Amino acid sequence: MDSGREGKAGEWWLMVEYACKKCRYITEEITVCKVCGSREFAKEWYGYVVVIDPEKSEIAKKLGIKYPGKYALIVS
Ligand SMILES: [Zn+2]
Secondary structure, eight states, rough: TTTTTTOOSGGGGGOOOEEEETBBBSSSSOOOTTTTTOOEESSSSEEEEEEOTTTTOOOHHTTOOOOOOOOEEEEO
16 A cells, blocks of 8 residues: 555544455454354455345345345455
């Protein structure tokens, strides 16, 4: 990264998000996925959908999402 530019928001680096490799749930915690229990996370992912109410969301049904949250569309 560009080390010459210290961010004004000192904790911004903590905002790195990871996507579960199994269910694509996006989280900042990479211990264990709270949706599927997987322990594999990808740092590289692209695009996302936010599911607020999985039971009413057509996208959630298509993607097989059962829990509210943010999900990556592509996980590398
Ligand atoms: Zn998962």
